[in-house]
Amino acid sequence: MTGWNLAIYPDMSVKGTREFYNIYAILEVRAVGKGEVQVRGVDAGLFLAMSPKGKLYGEPNELKENTVWVETLSGAFYNYLSKKHAHIGWYLGIKKSGKGKKGHKTEYGQRAVQFLPRHPYPIG
Template identity: 50%
Template structure:
């Protein structure tokens, strides 16, 4: 009898504990469901961890410790290579030459050092100065259109506008461009005065020759 009573008591207590566990589990699930539906679920049910975005500062802090002028001592600045060494061969059969005393003339001698020229940029595209390498002087054009050898590189008379005319180069005086004055060599080898030159003449057409450089 005692054994049966103990067994019944034990079974009843086990049933009660099972019911209690089921009740607790049901309450827990219903509570979690309500939190999810209302959007207020606790962070304990989420494994997502928020991370702060890195703060970017601009401009970035300078890492240079010295003066910027001092830093330039180790930098070698380049310059555009505007210079072009060549001979200018006129369609009249002469090379353009720059001499100290004769001025600007044409010569048939292609080995004459006075025909070795260098075209130097005058600051704008197509604007050049023609320098004689042997004399270190420049082709100039005076107010009467005569060509001469100019020492001063800063003279406006020494600037010419280079352009193409067919397969040849022509050189228009920038100072007298409104008059249409070009560099020209006559059939005799002498220079042609600016007022006598005109677009399309053989005397003003030059072929650059660079094979000797």
């Protein structure tokens, strides 16, 4: 909702990009359980994860629990709650500056935690 496209870079950093077709912003979302997903940066080959301090980063090991997100739909927007940190309500978020928002600074309903799915190719 902040106008940024989420990108996972090979150096394990996660941040927003304004480039709609940035190679690092091509993400694969796959189901791993009922209402649970993993997000993988296709080019970087890393999974979106949240550290114990709430920082977003790219994780090479898909089996780590901090790579699983609870996906919910709120109106037209998707929210991603960290499964590992769900008990304290930490969401995936991107600030207005494009930097990842730390989990402890997020809460349901903030613009920073609302995401729109995007199509891999232009429609029309």
